[in-house]
Amino acid sequence: MIRLLQIEFIKLWNNRSSKILIATYFILITSIALVSMIKFDFGDIHFQLADQGIFNFPYIWHFNTFFVAWFKLFLAIVIVSMMANEYSNKTIKQNLIDGLSKKEFVLSKFLTVLVFALVSTVFIFVVSLILGLIYSDYNEVSIIFSDLEFIVAYFLKLTGFFSFCLFLGVLVKRSAFALGFLFIWQILEGITAVVVQQKIFPGNRDMSEIVLGFLPLQSMFNLIGEPITRLNVIQSAAKQLGADFKMDYHVQWYEMLIVIGWTALFIYGAYALLKRRDL
Template identity: 70%
Template structure:
């Protein structure tokens, strides 16, 4: 497995565009810290860090939600990685050199898992530093509660990058694959609307929607804004109540793992079927 990973990272690091995107992604993850200096024009000015966004354990929810936005940078790397295999004919050369198609897909999946794991560790480190600096609660039991959001973040990245890998193999061109990703997002919303409007009704459609690939990944880490005490207090003043279920559930994890297995197997099936 280490040999397969080494082959992939040599390819990525020798590609200038991939190198820039990977470095930019991790720099942006570090920039989560810059949120602390954003100031609201209320009175003499209120910093976001002062309203509790970096309090333990809320920080695990907030930072994983924000960090997930930047996953598109690595999505471009994953899609380009496959496009380059076709355009540079390295895929065919790898197979000639003795790499099986199963090993080839495994090497790509290991790359996906490695990116996801390193991202999760990185977010953990950034969050821990910010929490220790800004959090009002520093008890060990509080600090390490709700780490399930980090696990959900890892699963979300693995699922999303596996989808990107499948698209990269299916479409073969990075620009078209990314375009297909956007079209799929639009298709999920249109199909949901059609289900609710014409076929099942909105209650059933909402339940079915949770099984869509991108929607199921999105459900793993729900928006954290309305969970913040300051936002709840403001909502109460204007008569709005927030009662969302923000936490990670085992069945949501299983749905995304199911889609991940489908995407990886689909990638292998496509590669096995094609005449390279």
């Protein structure tokens, strides 16, 4: 496995665009620290975003993993380009000639996906831990390390999404077309959501959410629900207006299983495509 990873990272290291995108991704993750510096002054009213509890333990695990996950597109471009370059540079054929099997080739790509997801997860964990230790009102060990399920969900979310991108890279062979296909797939899932909600199960929101929860991109999104309505200031404002947000913000085990299932399907699909093709 180490040999396979070495092969992949040599390719990435020699690709200037990939290095820039990877660096940009981690810089953007680090930039969430800048949120703590956002201040608004309205006369005698002084508002600082960090004072609203977004960096409190254990809420910070939920907040950071939800918003940082939007930056995953940068690494998605790297993964799609990584696969497209194999075809354009004919390195895939050379690797096979040099003795690498198609199974090992796909495994090397999947290991790269896992490394990207793992390093990203460790990075967001460390950044969140530092911000929490600086700004959180709660520093008890039991509170700090509660709700770490969001970190696990973040890892699975990235792994599933990157595996989807890898599959598209194998399927389409061109990075621009693969990313275009990803965008089209997102639109198709949106259209499917409208059809399911308004035509198939009108007025039955629970059933609609169950069905839509099996779609690949939607299942990945469902792993980490939006955290804004969980903030105490939002909860208090809602109660004053007569509303009450009663939502389950926890990561659900069955949603994790769905994403794991899609991940396995995407990797197997990439292998099946390569196995059938005459390279």
